Every structure is written in C-alpha cells, then in structure tokens.
Amino acid sequence: MSAQILDGKGTAQAIRAEIKEDVDRFVAETNVQPTLAVILVGEDPASQVYVRNKESACVKAGMRSLMYRLPATTSNDELVKLVEKLNRDETVHGVLVQLPLPKGLDEKRILDLIDPRKDVDAFHPENVGLISQGRPRFLPCTPYGIQQLLIRYKIETAGKRVVVIGRSDIVGKPMALLMLQKGLGGDATVTVCHSRTTNLPEIAREADILIAAIGKAEFVTADMVKPGAVVVDVGMNRVEREIVNENGETEIVSKLVGDVAFDEVKEVASWITPVPGGVGPLTVTMLLNNTLKGARLQVQGR
Numbered sequence: 001m002s003a004q005i006l007d008g009k010g011t012a013q014a015i016r017a018e019i020k021e022d023v024d025r026f027v028a029e030t031n032v033q034p035t036l037a038v039i040l041v042g043e044d045p046a047s048q049v050y051v052r053n054k055e056s057a058c059v060k061a062g063m064r065s066l067m068y069r070l071p072a073t074t075s076n077d078e079l080v081k082l083v084e085k086l087n088r089d090e091t092v093h094g095v096l097v098q099l100p101l102p103k104g105l106d107e108k109r110i111l112d113l114i115d116p117r118k119d120v121d122a123f124h125p126e127n128v129g130l131i132s133q134g135r136p137r138f139l140p141c142t143p144y145g146i147q148q149l150l151i152r153y154k155i156e157t158a159g160k161r162v163v164v165i166g167r168s169d170i171v172g173k174p175m176a177l178l179m180l181q182k183g184l185g186g187d188a189t190v191t192v193c194h195s196r197t198t199n200l201p202e203i204a205r206e207a208d209i210l211i212a213a214i215g216k217a218e219f220v221t222a223d224m225v226k227p228g229a230v231v232v233d234v235g236m237n238r239v240e241r242e243i244v245n246e247n248g249e250t251e252i253v254s255k256l257v258g259d260v261a262f263d264e265v266k267e268v269a270s271w272i273t274p275v276p277g278g279v280g281p282l283t284v285t286m287l288l289n290n291t292l293k294g295a296r297l298q299v300q301g302r
Contacts, residue, residue: 003269011149012281019288023062034295035064036094037086042072042102051098057284072102079110087115093294094120117297120290131177138290143175145282146232147185155230158187163204166213167194171234175211212259222264231269234279235259
C-alpha cells in the first residue's frame with residue numbers, strides 16, 4: 001500500500017489562517033502592524049521567486065512587507081549600513097537577508113549583524129544558543145514547519161528514532177535540536193548523518209522518522225527506508241529528464257524533485273511529503289509566525 005501524503009500546502013494554509021486571525025487581533029489591540037524587511041542582493045532567479053512568495057504571504061496575513069532589492073555590485077559596507085538602519089527602525093519587527101549572497105559579500109558577518117530580536121530566520125548565534133538550551137526566542141523556519149507538520153498529523157515523535165540526513169546550519173542541525181527538545185513534537189532519539197557518515201543506508205533504515213535535507217536529487221531510495229517509516233523530504237532540486245511527448249518524440253524537460261526518490265519510497269513508507277507541496281510552503285508560514293512574534297516582543301519591551 002502506498003504511503004499517505006503529508007500535505008504541507010494544506011497544512012500551511014490552515015496555519016496561515018490562524019496567523020491572520022492573530023495578526024488582526026494584535027493590530028486591533030496595539031495599533032502596530034507586524035513588519036518584515038527582506039533584503040535581496042543580486043539577480044538569482046530562485047531567490048527572486050522566494051522573495052516574491054514571502055512578500056505575497058505577508059500581505060495576505062495582514063503584515064507589512066518592505067522589500068530591498070540591491071544590485072550584485074553592492075559592497076559589504078553598503079549592506080552593513082542597510083542592516084544597521086533596519087535594526088534601529090522600531091517599525092520593523094523582522095529582518096531577513098535572502099541567501100545565497102553574491103560572491104564577495106561576507107555572509108556570516110551580515111547574518112551576525114542582524115539584531116537577534118529581529119532575526120526571524122533564527123540564524124544569529126544568540127538565537128541558536130537559546131534553541132540549544134530549550135528556551136528559544138525564534139525557531140528556524142524549515143525545521144519548525146516540519147515539526148508542526150508532524151504534530152498536526154498526530155505523528156508520534158516521543159521515543160522514536162529520528163534520522164536527519166544533512167548537517168546544514170539552516171535545516172539539519174536545528175532540526176536535530178528541535179526533535180531532541182522536551183514536549184510535543186520532540187523527545188526523540190536523533191541521529192544526524194552527513195557526507196562523511198559510514199554505513200549511511202543502514203543507519204537510515206533504522207529511522208522511524210527519516211528527514212532528508214542533503215541537497216542531492218533523489219538520494220534516498222527505497223532500500224534506505226524502513227517499512228512503515230515516516231519520510232520528510234526537504235530537498236528542492238531541478239533535474240532534466242527524457243520524456244516521450246504526445247507525438248511519440250523524445251524531448252528533454254526540466255523537473256523539480258526532492259532528495260527522496262518519491263515514486264519508489266512511497267511504496268515503503270507510511271507517510272511521505274511530496275515535492276513540491278510538502279515542506280516548502282511551511283517554511284514561509286513559519287517566517288510569518290516569527291515576524292508576528294518579533295512584533296509582540298518589541299511591543300512588550302517598550
């Protein structure tokens with residue numbers, strides 16, 4: 001029997017409706033509109049799409065969106081000045097620098113410069129430290145979205161073996177931290193695999209919940225998945241495939257796939273996220289949640 005689908009798109013829509021109600025109530029009570037400032041440097045096509053999605057999501061949630069589109073020739077000093085300006089602006093509650101930055105820009109320096117009280121991506125060392133201590137200010141958007149997806153589908157995590165494939169600062173490491181935390185959506189026994197892990201397929205097969213975030217197209221195959229496991233695919237990879245069109249001719253088409261070989265793994269897993277329509281919509285949703293929290297923290301601190 002094929003796996004059931006973990007519908008990230010539908011779950012994101014439900015959470016966004018809840019956030020919209022919370023934003024409307026917050027604005028009515030405080031006369032403060034939660035505001036997210038997004039900085040995009042350069043012309044990266046994928047980043048352009050992500051930024052448009054964030055802008056649209058903000059508006060639909062009743063938030064204000066400030067977009068700063070800068071040329072790829074922007075210097076470190078120019079970018080620093082803009083971030084410092086947004087840090088001082090009391091009408092801005094979240095600051096996000098879209099990654100990756102063009103070559104020549106100091107990504108670590110820029111991210112560390114963002115006020116941790118406005119760091120809605122949860123990349124700042126202070127926020128990472130708070131997460132590791134189990135008292136987070138903000139939760140990183142993609143891992144938090146995955147956790148919410150599991151919670152809302154009533155997938156038990158307590159006492160379960162979770163294997164995360166990938167150790168990035170954006171997904172892999174914080175995902176492991178969230179699954180380790182006490183409480184709902186946590187209390188798991190977590191293993192993190194990466195490019196230097198030996199016997200990775202064997203370790204993956206031990207997982208009750210397998211989270212793939214390695215950035216390699218269809219890396220996880222059916223023989224790496226324990227029958228009945230829950231599989232969460234964080235990957236977004238564009239590949240070219242040969243197909244036979246309606247005229248019987250062979251042509252090359254571009255297709256979006258995840259880090260999981262979906263068609264074969266769905267025959268082994270109990271639950272699985274699709275690509276697209278799985279984790280992606282939840283990432284932007286959790287960004288909205290963090291922006292609202294940033295606004296609340298700023299109002300409370302006055």
